[in-house]
Amino acid sequence: LKDKPGFICNRVTAPAQIYQNYVFDKALDEGFTWDQLDNDSRGGPMSMTVLADYVGIDTLYHGQIYYSQTLSPDFAPGKVISQLFNEGKLGAKTGQGFRDWSKGRPKPDKTAGKAKLYNLKFPLAIMVNEACRVLEEGITTTYKIIDDTLMAGMNMPGPMAANVKTWQNQVKVLEELVELTRKEYFKPCELLTSGKWVEYI
Numbered sequence: 001l002k003d004k005p006g007f008i009c010n011r012v013t014a015p016a017q018i019y020q021n022y023v024f025d026k027a028l029d030e031g032f033t034w035d036q037l038d039n040d041s042r043g044g045p046m047s048m049t050v051l052a053d054y055v056g057i058d059t060l061y062h063g064q065i066y067y068s069q070t071l072s073p074d075f076a077p078g079k080v081i082s083q084l085f086n087e088g089k090l091g092a093k094t095g096q097g098f099r100d101w102s103k104g105r106p107k108p109d110k111t112a113g114k115a116k117l118y119n120l121k122f123p124l125a126i127m128v129n130e131a132c133r134v135l136e137e138g139i140t141t142t143y144k145i146i147d148d149t150l151m152a153g154m155n156m157p158g159p160m161a162a163n164v165k166t167w168q169n170q171v172k173v174l175e176e177l178v179e180l181t182r183k184e185y186f187k188p189c190e191l192l193t194s195g196k197w198v199e200y201i
Contacts, residue, residue: 008139008146009153012130014067014075015185016123018038020048021078022181023118028080032115034170038108048109049098053091055103061085074185075144127159127175134190135200143200144196157161164198 027037046054059080067075077085084090084097091097092105099106108154131146140146148160163170174188191197 006152008134008149011064011134011139012127012146012150012159013154014063015126015130017064018074018183018185019122019177019181020052021064021081024080024185025078027115030117031117032117033112035109035112036115037117038112039110040121042110047150050090050106050108053101055079055091055097056093057084057090057097072185074183099171107200109110112122116122121173122177123172124159125177126171126186127190128167129174129186129192131158131160132189132197135197136189136191141200143197160197166193167192167198 004159011033023037023040029036034049038049041048046117052060060076064075064077064081068077074190088094089096091099092101095101131143134140134146143158143160150156150158172194174186174192177186178184
Protein backbone atom coordinates (compact mmCIF):
# COMPACT_ATOMS: atom_id res chain seq x y z
CA LEU A 1 0.00 0.00 0.00
CA LYS A 2 1.23 3.48 -0.79
CA ASP A 3 1.97 5.94 2.00
CA LYS A 4 -1.17 8.06 2.11
CA PRO A 5 -3.22 9.64 4.93
CA GLY A 6 -5.03 6.94 6.93
CA PHE A 7 -5.34 3.20 6.50
CA ILE A 8 -7.99 1.97 4.05
CA CYS A 9 -10.69 1.42 6.70
CA ASN A 10 -10.18 4.79 8.34
CA ARG A 11 -9.72 6.60 5.05
CA VAL A 12 -12.92 5.29 3.45
CA THR A 13 -15.09 5.93 6.50
CA ALA A 14 -13.57 9.22 7.70
CA PRO A 15 -15.34 11.61 5.29
CA ALA A 16 -18.70 10.66 6.80
CA GLN A 17 -17.54 12.67 9.82
CA ILE A 18 -17.77 15.82 7.69
CA TYR A 19 -21.45 15.06 7.23
CA GLN A 20 -21.88 14.20 10.90
CA ASN A 21 -20.32 17.51 11.93
CA TYR A 22 -22.74 19.29 9.63
CA VAL A 23 -25.66 17.45 11.23
CA PHE A 24 -24.42 17.94 14.82
CA ASP A 25 -24.09 21.68 14.28
CA LYS A 26 -27.41 21.99 12.47
CA ALA A 27 -29.21 20.10 15.26
CA LEU A 28 -27.71 22.48 17.81
CA ASP A 29 -28.58 25.58 15.78
CA GLU A 30 -32.16 24.43 15.20
CA GLY A 31 -32.80 23.39 18.79
CA PHE A 32 -33.12 19.63 18.37
CA THR A 33 -32.13 17.31 21.21
CA TRP A 34 -29.49 14.63 20.82
CA ASP A 35 -32.25 12.06 21.36
CA GLN A 36 -34.10 13.41 18.33
CA LEU A 37 -30.95 13.37 16.23
CA ASP A 38 -30.05 9.85 17.33
CA ASN A 39 -33.49 8.66 16.34
CA ASP A 40 -32.67 9.69 12.76
CA SER A 41 -29.90 7.11 12.58
CA ARG A 42 -31.15 4.12 14.52
CA GLY A 43 -30.19 0.67 13.28
CA GLY A 44 -26.71 0.05 14.64
CA PRO A 45 -25.73 -1.16 18.11
CA MET A 46 -25.00 2.45 19.16
CA SER A 47 -26.65 5.69 18.17
CA MET A 48 -24.66 8.48 16.56
CA THR A 49 -23.91 10.56 19.66
CA VAL A 50 -23.36 7.54 21.91
CA LEU A 51 -20.88 6.11 19.39
CA ALA A 52 -19.06 9.46 19.21
CA ASP A 53 -18.75 9.46 23.01
CA TYR A 54 -17.63 5.83 23.01
CA VAL A 55 -14.90 6.45 20.41
CA GLY A 56 -13.87 9.61 22.26
CA ILE A 57 -14.44 13.24 21.37
CA ASP A 58 -10.68 13.82 21.54
CA THR A 59 -10.08 10.95 19.11
CA LEU A 60 -12.58 12.42 16.67
CA TYR A 61 -11.20 15.93 17.12
CA HIS A 62 -7.56 15.02 16.54
CA GLY A 63 -8.44 12.75 13.61
CA GLN A 64 -10.41 15.52 11.97
CA ILE A 65 -7.58 17.99 12.48
CA TYR A 66 -5.18 15.52 10.84
CA TYR A 67 -7.41 14.98 7.81
CA SER A 68 -8.13 18.71 7.54
CA GLN A 69 -4.39 19.24 7.13
CA THR A 70 -3.69 16.29 4.83
CA LEU A 71 -6.86 15.90 2.72
CA SER A 72 -9.22 18.89 2.89
CA PRO A 73 -10.17 21.78 5.20
CA ASP A 74 -13.72 20.38 5.06
CA PHE A 75 -12.61 17.81 7.66
CA ALA A 76 -12.07 20.50 10.31
CA PRO A 77 -13.98 19.78 13.55
CA GLY A 78 -17.39 21.40 13.68
CA LYS A 79 -18.74 23.71 16.34
CA VAL A 80 -20.20 20.98 18.55
CA ILE A 81 -17.16 18.68 18.52
CA SER A 82 -14.83 21.64 19.11
CA GLN A 83 -16.89 22.88 22.04
CA LEU A 84 -17.03 19.47 23.71
CA PHE A 85 -13.29 19.02 23.20
CA ASN A 86 -12.42 22.45 24.59
CA GLU A 87 -14.63 21.85 27.64
CA GLY A 88 -12.94 18.51 28.34
CA LYS A 89 -16.16 16.60 27.72
CA LEU A 90 -14.51 13.75 25.90
CA GLY A 91 -17.22 11.12 26.17
CA ALA A 92 -17.27 7.83 28.05
CA LYS A 93 -13.69 8.22 29.29
CA THR A 94 -14.53 11.43 31.20
CA GLY A 95 -18.13 10.55 32.07
CA GLN A 96 -19.57 13.33 29.93
CA GLY A 97 -19.65 14.10 26.23
CA PHE A 98 -22.78 14.40 24.19
CA ARG A 99 -24.22 12.21 26.94
CA ASP A 100 -23.93 11.63 30.68
CA TRP A 101 -22.05 8.36 31.25
CA SER A 102 -22.05 8.44 35.05
CA LYS A 103 -24.57 5.58 35.22
CA GLY A 104 -23.16 3.53 32.37
CA ARG A 105 -23.91 3.58 28.66
CA PRO A 106 -26.69 6.09 27.94
CA LYS A 107 -29.91 4.93 26.33
CA PRO A 108 -31.40 7.57 24.03
CA ASP A 109 -35.13 8.17 24.33
CA LYS A 110 -36.78 6.39 21.41
CA THR A 111 -40.02 8.30 22.02
CA ALA A 112 -38.46 11.74 21.52
CA GLY A 113 -39.30 11.90 17.83
CA LYS A 114 -36.86 12.62 15.03
CA ALA A 115 -34.89 15.68 13.98
CA LYS A 116 -35.11 14.57 10.34
CA LEU A 117 -31.65 15.96 9.67
CA TYR A 118 -29.59 12.80 9.16
CA ASN A 119 -30.18 10.80 5.98
CA LEU A 120 -28.67 7.32 5.77
CA LYS A 121 -28.26 7.52 1.99
CA PHE A 122 -25.47 10.07 2.31
CA PRO A 123 -22.87 8.04 4.27
CA LEU A 124 -23.03 5.22 1.71
CA ALA A 125 -22.44 7.58 -1.20
CA ILE A 126 -19.60 9.24 0.70
CA MET A 127 -17.90 5.87 1.21
CA VAL A 128 -18.23 4.91 -2.46
CA ASN A 129 -16.66 8.22 -3.47
CA GLU A 130 -13.78 7.92 -1.02
CA ALA A 131 -13.13 4.33 -2.05
CA CYS A 132 -12.82 5.54 -5.64
CA ARG A 133 -10.31 8.15 -4.46
CA VAL A 134 -8.32 5.36 -2.81
CA LEU A 135 -8.24 3.59 -6.18
CA GLU A 136 -7.33 6.82 -8.00
CA GLU A 137 -4.38 7.37 -5.69
CA GLY A 138 -3.12 3.84 -6.23
CA ILE A 139 -3.39 2.94 -2.55
CA THR A 140 -4.82 -0.34 -3.77
CA THR A 141 -5.61 -1.66 -7.23
CA THR A 142 -8.90 -3.47 -6.66
CA TYR A 143 -12.16 -2.48 -5.04
CA LYS A 144 -12.49 -6.02 -3.67
CA ILE A 145 -9.61 -5.29 -1.29
CA ILE A 146 -11.48 -2.22 -0.04
CA ASP A 147 -14.66 -4.21 0.57
CA ASP A 148 -12.75 -7.05 2.23
CA THR A 149 -10.78 -4.65 4.41
CA LEU A 150 -13.92 -2.96 5.71
CA MET A 151 -15.46 -6.33 6.52
CA ALA A 152 -12.32 -7.55 8.28
CA GLY A 153 -11.52 -4.31 10.09
CA MET A 154 -14.96 -2.97 10.95
CA ASN A 155 -17.27 -5.93 10.42
CA MET A 156 -19.25 -3.95 7.87
CA PRO A 157 -19.91 -4.75 4.20
CA GLY A 158 -17.82 -2.68 1.83
CA PRO A 159 -19.74 -0.32 -0.47
CA MET A 160 -18.25 -1.19 -3.84
CA ALA A 161 -19.50 -4.57 -5.06
CA ALA A 162 -23.07 -3.63 -4.15
CA ASN A 163 -22.88 -0.51 -6.33
CA VAL A 164 -21.34 -1.91 -9.51
CA LYS A 165 -24.66 -1.48 -11.33
CA THR A 166 -26.04 1.47 -9.34
CA TRP A 167 -23.06 3.82 -9.04
CA GLN A 168 -24.83 6.50 -11.10
CA ASN A 169 -27.31 6.87 -8.24
CA GLN A 170 -24.46 7.58 -5.83
CA VAL A 171 -23.18 10.35 -8.11
CA LYS A 172 -26.60 12.03 -7.90
CA VAL A 173 -26.70 11.61 -4.12
CA LEU A 174 -23.27 13.22 -3.79
CA GLU A 175 -24.30 16.16 -5.97
CA GLU A 176 -27.32 16.61 -3.71
CA LEU A 177 -25.07 16.46 -0.65
CA VAL A 178 -22.72 19.14 -1.99
CA GLU A 179 -25.72 21.39 -2.59
CA LEU A 180 -26.98 20.73 0.94
CA THR A 181 -23.75 21.11 2.89
CA ARG A 182 -21.60 23.28 0.60
CA LYS A 183 -18.73 20.89 1.28
CA GLU A 184 -16.63 20.60 -1.87
CA TYR A 185 -14.95 17.41 -0.67
CA PHE A 186 -18.18 15.54 -1.37
CA LYS A 187 -17.98 16.27 -5.11
CA PRO A 188 -17.91 12.98 -7.03
CA CYS A 189 -14.36 12.16 -8.07
CA GLU A 190 -13.45 11.50 -11.69
CA LEU A 191 -13.08 7.74 -11.32
CA LEU A 192 -16.58 7.50 -9.87
CA THR A 193 -18.28 9.74 -12.44
CA SER A 194 -16.59 7.89 -15.31
CA GLY A 195 -17.73 4.51 -14.01
CA LYS A 196 -14.29 3.09 -14.79
CA TRP A 197 -13.78 1.99 -11.19
CA VAL A 198 -15.92 -1.10 -11.91
CA GLU A 199 -12.96 -2.42 -13.92
CA TYR A 200 -10.79 -2.44 -10.77
CA ILE A 201 -11.92 -5.92 -9.78
